[in-house]
Amino acid sequence: MLWKDKYELGVLLIDTQHKELFKRVEAFLQTLRSSASWDEKVQKVNETLEFMKSYVVEHFHDEEVYQKSIGYPNYEEHKKIHKEMVDYVLQVSDEYERSGFNEQLMQQFAGKLLAWLINHVASEDQRIASYAIEKGVAGDE
Numbered sequence: 081m082l083w084k085d086k087y088e089l090g091v092l093l094i095d096t097q098h099k100e101l102f103k104r105v106e107a108f109l110q111t112l113r114s115s116a117s118w119d120e121k122v123q124k125v126n127e128t129l130e131f132m133k134s135y136v137v138e139h140f141h142d143e144e145v146y147q148k149s150i151g152y153p154n155y156e157e158h159k160k161i162h163k164e165m166v167d168y169v170l171q172v173s174d175e176y177e178r179s180g181f182n183e184q185l186m187q188q189f190a191g192k193l194l195a196w197l198i199n200h201v202a203s204e205d206q207r208i209a210s211y212a213i214e215k216g217v218a219g220d221e
Protein backbone atom coordinates (compact mmCIF):
# COMPACT_ATOMS: atom_id res chain seq x y z
CA MET A 81 0.00 0.00 0.00
CA LEU A 82 1.41 3.37 -1.04
CA TRP A 83 -0.84 5.26 1.34
CA LYS A 84 0.94 6.77 4.33
CA ASP A 85 -0.75 8.00 7.50
CA LYS A 86 1.15 11.25 7.22
CA TYR A 87 -1.10 12.05 4.22
CA GLU A 88 -4.09 12.36 6.56
CA LEU A 89 -5.74 15.76 6.76
CA GLY A 90 -7.63 14.92 9.93
CA VAL A 91 -10.96 15.19 8.15
CA LEU A 92 -12.67 11.81 8.13
CA LEU A 93 -14.54 12.12 4.83
CA ILE A 94 -11.54 13.42 2.89
CA ASP A 95 -9.11 10.93 4.43
CA THR A 96 -11.45 8.04 3.68
CA GLN A 97 -11.76 9.18 0.06
CA HIS A 98 -8.00 9.58 -0.30
CA LYS A 99 -7.41 6.06 1.03
CA GLU A 100 -10.04 4.69 -1.34
CA LEU A 101 -8.41 6.51 -4.27
CA PHE A 102 -5.00 5.08 -3.42
CA LYS A 103 -6.50 1.61 -3.12
CA ARG A 104 -8.31 1.87 -6.45
CA VAL A 105 -5.39 3.33 -8.37
CA GLU A 106 -3.08 0.65 -7.01
CA ALA A 107 -5.56 -2.11 -7.93
CA PHE A 108 -5.85 -0.52 -11.36
CA LEU A 109 -2.07 -0.67 -11.82
CA GLN A 110 -1.92 -4.24 -10.56
CA THR A 111 -4.54 -5.34 -13.06
CA LEU A 112 -2.79 -3.51 -15.85
CA ARG A 113 0.58 -5.00 -15.01
CA SER A 114 -0.57 -8.57 -14.38
CA SER A 115 0.63 -11.26 -16.77
CA ALA A 116 -2.87 -11.92 -18.14
CA SER A 117 -3.46 -11.02 -21.77
CA TRP A 118 -4.96 -7.65 -22.62
CA ASP A 119 -8.15 -9.34 -23.83
CA GLU A 120 -8.54 -10.99 -20.45
CA LYS A 121 -8.10 -7.85 -18.40
CA VAL A 122 -9.57 -5.11 -20.58
CA GLN A 123 -13.04 -5.44 -19.07
CA LYS A 124 -11.78 -5.02 -15.51
CA VAL A 125 -9.59 -2.12 -16.59
CA ASN A 126 -12.60 -0.41 -18.17
CA GLU A 127 -14.77 -0.92 -15.11
CA THR A 128 -12.10 0.51 -12.82
CA LEU A 129 -11.59 3.45 -15.13
CA GLU A 130 -15.31 4.24 -15.10
CA PHE A 131 -15.41 4.02 -11.32
CA MET A 132 -12.44 6.35 -10.93
CA LYS A 133 -13.84 8.92 -13.33
CA SER A 134 -16.89 9.44 -11.15
CA TYR A 135 -15.11 8.96 -7.83
CA VAL A 136 -12.47 11.56 -8.60
CA VAL A 137 -15.13 14.12 -9.49
CA GLU A 138 -17.04 13.34 -6.30
CA HIS A 139 -13.91 13.57 -4.16
CA PHE A 140 -12.76 16.86 -5.68
CA HIS A 141 -16.20 18.31 -5.08
CA ASP A 142 -16.32 17.20 -1.44
CA GLU A 143 -12.81 18.49 -0.84
CA GLU A 144 -13.70 21.86 -2.35
CA VAL A 145 -16.80 22.07 -0.13
CA TYR A 146 -14.56 21.44 2.88
CA GLN A 147 -12.09 24.12 1.74
CA LYS A 148 -14.92 26.63 1.44
CA SER A 149 -16.26 25.68 4.86
CA ILE A 150 -12.97 26.64 6.52
CA GLY A 151 -12.35 29.68 4.33
CA TYR A 152 -9.29 28.20 2.68
CA PRO A 153 -7.55 31.07 0.85
CA ASN A 154 -6.19 28.96 -2.05
CA TYR A 155 -9.61 27.61 -2.89
CA GLU A 156 -9.76 29.00 -6.45
CA GLU A 157 -6.24 27.89 -7.29
CA HIS A 158 -6.86 24.42 -5.87
CA LYS A 159 -10.15 24.13 -7.73
CA LYS A 160 -8.34 24.95 -10.97
CA ILE A 161 -5.82 22.14 -10.36
CA HIS A 162 -8.71 19.73 -9.77
CA LYS A 163 -10.45 20.83 -12.92
CA GLU A 164 -7.32 20.39 -15.01
CA MET A 165 -6.95 16.86 -13.69
CA VAL A 166 -10.58 15.99 -14.44
CA ASP A 167 -10.17 17.41 -17.95
CA TYR A 168 -7.04 15.34 -18.44
CA VAL A 169 -8.73 12.13 -17.21
CA LEU A 170 -11.74 12.69 -19.47
CA GLN A 171 -9.53 13.50 -22.43
CA VAL A 172 -7.46 10.31 -22.01
CA SER A 173 -10.60 8.29 -21.47
CA ASP A 174 -12.10 9.65 -24.72
CA GLU A 175 -8.93 8.91 -26.61
CA TYR A 176 -8.85 5.42 -25.11
CA GLU A 177 -12.40 4.68 -26.26
CA ARG A 178 -11.76 6.07 -29.71
CA SER A 179 -8.62 3.93 -30.02
CA GLY A 180 -10.66 0.80 -29.29
CA PHE A 181 -9.15 0.37 -25.80
CA ASN A 182 -5.49 0.72 -26.59
CA GLU A 183 -3.35 -0.97 -23.94
CA GLN A 184 -0.30 1.28 -24.25
CA LEU A 185 -2.41 4.35 -23.67
CA MET A 186 -3.83 2.95 -20.42
CA GLN A 187 -0.44 1.76 -19.18
CA GLN A 188 0.98 5.26 -19.54
CA PHE A 189 -2.10 6.86 -18.04
CA ALA A 190 -2.10 4.64 -14.93
CA GLY A 191 1.49 5.55 -14.12
CA LYS A 192 0.76 9.23 -14.49
CA LEU A 193 -2.41 8.96 -12.43
CA LEU A 194 -0.57 7.35 -9.53
CA ALA A 195 2.24 9.90 -9.63
CA TRP A 196 -0.27 12.75 -9.74
CA LEU A 197 -2.31 11.34 -6.87
CA ILE A 198 0.67 10.88 -4.56
CA ASN A 199 2.08 14.27 -5.40
CA HIS A 200 -1.23 16.11 -5.02
CA VAL A 201 -2.31 14.44 -1.78
CA ALA A 202 1.14 14.75 -0.23
CA SER A 203 1.64 18.41 -1.10
CA GLU A 204 -1.35 20.42 -2.36
CA ASP A 205 -3.94 18.74 -0.12
CA GLN A 206 -1.62 18.93 2.87
CA ARG A 207 -1.67 22.70 2.59
CA ILE A 208 -5.38 22.60 3.44
CA ALA A 209 -4.58 20.74 6.68
CA SER A 210 -1.78 23.17 7.51
CA TYR A 211 -4.15 26.10 7.07
CA ALA A 212 -6.82 24.44 9.23
CA ILE A 213 -4.29 23.90 12.02
CA GLU A 214 -2.89 27.41 11.71
CA LYS A 215 -6.37 28.91 11.89
CA GLY A 216 -7.48 26.61 14.65
CA VAL A 217 -10.32 25.16 12.60
CA ALA A 218 -8.89 21.64 12.39
CA GLY A 219 -10.67 18.64 13.80
CA ASP A 220 -14.29 18.71 12.69
CA GLU A 221 -14.83 15.19 13.94
Ligand SMILES: [Fe+2]
Pocket residue numbers: 098139143201205
Ligand atom coordinates in the same frame (compact mmCIF):
# COMPACT_ATOMS: atom_id res chain seq x y z
FE1 LIG B 1 -7.76 15.31 -2.45
Ligand SMILES: [Fe+2]
Pocket residue numbers: 143158162200204205
Ligand atom coordinates in the same frame (compact mmCIF):
# COMPACT_ATOMS: atom_id res chain seq x y z
FE1 LIG C 1 -7.11 18.34 -3.83
